[in-house]
Amino acid sequence: MRAIGLLGSPRKKGNTDQLLSLFMDRLAGLGMETQTIDVCRRHIEPCKELTVCETKGTCPIDDDMHKEIYGLLRDADLVILASPVFFYGVSAQLKALIDRCQTLWARKHLLKLNDSRHNLRRGFLLSVGATGGKQLFDGIHLTAKYFFDAVAARYAGSLTYRHIEKRGQIMELPSLAEDVAAAADQLADGLAGRPxxxxxxxxxxxxxxxxxxxxxxxxxxxxxxxxxxxxxxxxxxxxxxxxxxxxxxxxxxxxxxxxxxxxxxxxxxxxxxxxxxxxxxxxxxxxxxxxxxxxxxxxxxxxxxxxxxxxxxxxxxxxxxxxxxxxxxxxxx
Ligand SMILES: Cc1cc2nc3c(=O)[nH]c(=O)nc-3n(C[C@H](O)[C@H](O)[C@H](O)COP(=O)(O)O)c2cc1C
Incomplete structure (x- = not known):
């Protein structure tokens, strides 16, 4: 079983980074093969709307999406999307990756192709934001759900934290380790330990x-x-x-x-x-x-x-x- 983490924060050792690390460590402890992609440090061009994917199911942009990331998404049983809130959305770098998954969306919805994990794959969202508004994570949730549909993953839940701003502040939350353990265990339930x-x-x-x-x-x-x-x-x-x-x-x-x-x-x-x-x-x-x-x-x-x-x-x-x-x-x- 493979889990891929998509780290959408540019800040090293920031809140998203630490939260995702804890989550991936827990999944590894459950026997998952884990890999985290530092999205902000990869070469990922934004979608140029060439629309080649709509007819051919491929994207002519030659970058890390092609070299590696489409393949990792295909081989993953779990996809963990992690981002800070930037203007009520995900970071620009992560949004570029998400938009490029229009290629996978087109393969699924226009070319009517399903990859063999499409009934099995699960998607989970991790997010943090500085403010405390009720709607803080609404935009990110909508984007994440649509992304998970494109990569043929069933949206399986989220962990989101308000009032988290300075670097590493998330680690001060007394309930963090317990929250992460419970969410990761539930996400992997029924997957870990299969023959x-x-x-x-x-x-x-x-x-x-x-x-x-x-x-x-x-x-x-x-x-x-x-x-x-x-x-x-x-x-x-x-x-x-x-x-x-x-x-x-x-x-x-x-x-x-x-x-x-x-x-x-x-x-x-x-x-x-x-x-x-x-x-x-x-x-x-x-x-x-x-x-x-x-x-x-x-x-x-x-x-x-x-x-x-x-x-x-x-x-x-x-x-x-x-x-x-x-x-x-x-x-x-
Ligand atoms: C460009 C930018 C935009 C932001 N927009 C929001 C926002 O709309 N709402 C909010 O609550 N926090 C916003 N923040 C604050 C971050 O979400 C917050 O500091 C978060 O903890 C950063 O996570 P990180 O350490 O993983 O990067 C913004 C921060 C930056 C740098």
Whole structure:
């Protein structure tokens, strides 16, 4: 499980920074893989309304959104949006990131593509402001809810603090640690501790990505599904992305990841390989399967469609045959 924090304050060690750090630390303590993006120190151009995203589902602006952030949002189970109140809204830097998520909004609402976590992902808002008015967080709440819809996350709540102004003042709140713990635990409820299933192939650019997407769609939130590769490619196979789009599944912006990292933390209940078996470690107690599937790399779309459909059937069989993962400790398989 991955949680991404979007830090929208430019002030280092400021209130938002400290609040988000506490929140992400709590999620890490619950077994989440966490990453915080310091939005104000990244290269993120504002939306130029080129409207390319409306027809092509991509943005031609070449910056950190493309290089990294769209991919991180796609791979996240939890998205934590954190901002100080600046004129009743989020900071300008964070607003630029939010506006650039119009690309994800267009993929979802205009191109009718859903990424495989769309029913699972949760979004949470953290915010602080200096004044005490009743409507202080109204604007930010509206922006956050619309942002979470664009990134296919269900709005799951917020923690907001009034009368917080000088740097680090938030740490003086006696209830802070308790508030953060309760909110983070509730946000992760039902996600932390699920059996982990890893689908792996060599490059994590085609087969294992499709398998993981189908597993998320067919298993819902009962499993923590990850895909990875023993030698990840630089990017996913575009023909695979096109073949999955025919089924309404959005694989755009997903990024191949290394198997070693996916094996960190609690051992998986199951590891399903498809072409990288020899490079995978032996994991006692892990259900180990190897699917003999042809490699779709470099192949025409007809071929990839067949591999896609075979993978979906195999995933459904796998889920039906193993309704009670994790298996009992059986040693060698
Ligand atoms: C440009 C700017 C605009 C602000 N606008 C508001 C505002 O509209 N309402 C408010 O209550 N506080 C406003 N503040 C105060 C900050 O929200 C407050 O100091 C907050 O604690 C800063 O959080 P940080 O330390 O994470 O940056 C503003 C501060 C700045 C610098």
């Amino acid at each position: 982990k299933v890893i689908f792996a192939c060599r490059e994590n650019a085609g087969r294992s990505r499709m398998a993981a997407a189908f597993a998320r769609i067919h298993a819902g939130d009962r499993l923590d599904v990850i895909s990875a590769g023993s030698a990840p490619a630089a990017a996913v196979n575009p023909v695979m992305v096109a073949a999955m789009a025919e089924k309404g599944i959005d694989m755009g912006f997903s990024t191949p990841r290394l198997l070693d990292g996916a094996l960190d933390g609690s051992p998986p209940a199951a590891l399903v390989t498809m072409g990288c078996g020899e490079a995978c470690p032996h994991l006692p107690g892990t259900l180990r399967l190897d699917w003999d599937l042809p490699d779709p790399a470099g192949k025409e779309i007809d071929f990839v469609r067949q591999v896609r459909d075979t993978i979906e059937e195999k995933v459904i069989d796998f889920l039906n045959q193993h309704p009670d993962l994790p298996p009992k400790q059986t040693g060698e398989l």
